[in-house]
Amino acid sequence: MDYLYFRDADGNKYGYPVEVSKDFVEKKGLIELTPSEVEDLLNPKPKATAESLKxxxxxxxxxxxTGGIxxxxxxxxxxxxDDQxxxxxxxxxxxxxxxxEVDFKSATGWSRIRIEQVQAIAAAVAMHVQACFSAERMHHEAIDAIDVQAIGRRVAAREASGGPAQHVPPL
Structure with missing residues (x-):
């Protein structure tokens, strides 16, 4: 059986058989979903977890x-x-x-540079890499501070209490 999908003014989504009358849809004040909205409804993206965010x-x-400096x-x-x-x-x-001195090949070409310059490049690369890992750690710790399960329970409770819900017929 084929369905048409609609939403009401509150954002609730409904699926009705294609045979449903236009009068019924108009009386309910339903708006037909766009093809991309139907796709999102029928094939929802997996819910984010702390691990997936990390x-x-x-x-x-x-x-x-690894994008360079x-x-x-x-x-x-x-x-x-390998470059590091x-x-x-x-x-x-x-x-x-x-x-x-050494011959040095950067992403922009060859040059002959003093060992002190290579040491400065190595230090710049090390600082860049460390900044990347520090930022990653900061974000991981922020994600850990979020109680993802508690948020999920609040969303489920809101939906159970009549909040925005998905009313979709089984496929």
């Missing part, structure tokens, strides 16, 4: 962390995990080898 935060941190000089430094490791390796090995 996962989103972690994914965002990774994107920012731009130095004051305008030089763009890649900050992917390579910069650290250059600093350590150049010092051991007694090198004063």
């Amino acid at each position: 996962q989103q935060v972690t994914e965002k941190r990774w994107l920012v962390e 731009t130095l004051q000089s305008g030089e763009v430094i890649a900050t992917g995990i 490791n390579r910069i650290t390796s250059v600093v350590t090995n150049a010092e051991r080898a007694g090198l004063q």
Whole structure:
């Protein structure tokens, strides 16, 4: 059986068989849902949980962390995990080898720079990475402070007491 979906002035949603009369719909003051509203109604997105929110935060941190940085000089430094490791390796090995300058390839091209400049780049990358993790931790702690289950209980109680509800026929 096919259904048409409507909402009333309070936002409550209803599904009626296609055969329902237009007079009935008009008397009830119902407004037909748009195709995207019907899609959202029939295929709701999963409810956010603390863990799903934290996962989103972690994914965002990774994107920012590995997205690179731009130095004051305008030089763009890649900050992917391999890039971070390579910069650290250059600093350590150049010092051991007694090198004063190294050929350095940034995202914007080649240059010959002093080891002190590589150390400054390494420090900038380390500060960037640490700022990303600090922001992620702050967001995780904020999410932990939210009692997601209590919010869910309040929403369920509101719906049980006649608040906005979803009146959708079984498929």
